Amino acid sequence: MKTQFPNAYVLNVLTGDHPGIIAAITRSVNQRGGNIDACSQTVVEGFFTLIMVISFAKPVEPDALATEIRGDQATGFQVVARKFVPPVVKPVAAVDRFVLTAFGKDKPGIVRRFSEYLAGKDINILDLFAHREGDDFLLIGQVEIPATRDLALLQADLEQIAAEEAFTVKLQHENIFVATNQLRFER
């Protein structure tokens, strides 16, 4: 990504969710003459978090920027700012996108168990959702699996882990979800 201005920073904000958070952040950025180059936000169980890439014509001190955005402590913002360094693009081996879903009675260590397995197989987690409902726990990971991996073996391993944890697990290609939910389905 090429930012608007040469001096780019990445912001991370955490606070209780309420109307006006983004307005407050962008007001501070705008008042310094900055530009918002990329942003993603989500809310989990009433907590708002945001990651944003912003850029300025002149360099700024990241800590000063974070303090300024945090503003009045009464807002309860936690803000971290650091210099944005574009990630080095490494040649990526062919990957295919899959969705892992796991469901069962909640207990500590479930996310660790599955994520450690995925990490051990060079499987990158692109998006993770987890939710506790009553005593049950649901985990959904959208993952990239190297094309060299044998899907049947991965599924067998995951089913073994699921059996040990008394969970139900599925690893399915993302196209089944795209096909059943999105109007336009490019094959």
Added chain:
Amino acid sequence: MLRTDEILSTIQMLHAESLDVRTVTLALNLDDCAAPSMDSLCRKLREKITGRASRLVETCNKVGRKYGIPIVNKRLAITPASHLLAGHGQAAALAVAKTLDEATAACGIDLVGGFSALVHKGITPADACVMRSLPEVLSQTKRVCASINVATTKAGVNMDAIGEMGRIILEIAAATAAQKGFGCAKLVVFANIPEDNPFMAGAYVGEGEPEAAVNIGVSGPNVVVSALRRRLALGKKLTLNELAEEIKLTSFRVTRVGELVGREVADELGIAFGIVDLSLAPTPKVGDSVGEILKTLGIAQIGAPGSTAAVAMLTDAVKKGGAFASSSVGGMSGAFIPVSEDEVLDNAVTKGWLSLEKLEAMTSVCSVGLDMIAIPGNTPAETIAAIIADEATIGVVNNKTTGVRLIPVPGAKVGDRVEYGGLFGGATIMEVRNSGASADFVNHGGRIPAPIQSLRN
């Protein structure tokens, strides 16, 4: 990135509501196997089937695993056996059928359809050979399924062929009496037979179809039932057009699953993707029932007034959702009401709510006809023929496919139970009213002329 609710709704459909791909059917043209000697013909059949279909099961399993969806049946449909039997005698028909049975068994294929003849305008010697061999073929093979097309909207209704099929159906039942006439479950008598139907027993490969193609039949009654129940559980009073909308949306999603799987299987096999058949195909499993959909729509006793309207609405909504989901829709594409294979319909027959006449009315607005209905074994051939004539005429006049799959169960009387097991389910013997009163009509023979295509009231 996919949204969590999208992922969850698909997971619900696949894993909690029994959605499966009911069949991946490899459609294969076997006309080039024709040969003057029987040995040569059978050898060519074996070689072509095993050459083209040997990877079907393995490929289906691989694709099913990738998407996390079961593919229940892997089947083969072929060009009509009558093409192969031209110039051969009846002994050849059985030899061809046994070769089809063995070759498909060797490939792990469940059923092979296309032991067929198209006789809507007349019966050739090869067609007659197929028809006359059916009692032997359907009693001595396991996987072979047959279909005879006796009527089309353009040609009219061939009453000579229908009269003959009335007699042959009784002979098949007698030849498979030990299995309660089960041979008849492997035969459909059609009007306007579809050329790319993936469902058995009526699958075959018609003229104009490619050398090989993959056709798909999806399941889905339980998915529709669950979707309707979820909407109704919200407590808001829903109109029928709102319920139809829900069916349409569900059909869209179900069809997409079929097309995704079908295209991938076709790509893996290096052949063309054919069609997705939208038909909601029930199974004897509780809940996976077209009857249950009608109950959910408010028909407490299937067969009660309103049943025809409900099944028409269902069929139309399924077609609309499916046609938007895929540009490759074909086959029968409606809602099946096979009595023995649908637990709620079977129960309605047992309770006396659903009659043959009401089923006939329902089939005038949905595919695919009087399907998997057990009747008394002493039903006269002319009466069976007359039932076929009525159903075929509904198809001919309405420009749609209809079929008849009746099982006259030897020795059984109205109210008796027969169990066939598996996807075929079980049935209570249904009353055929006015049995024997149509003989003179049927025995006229000849052809009911094709209906006029104007003055459509």
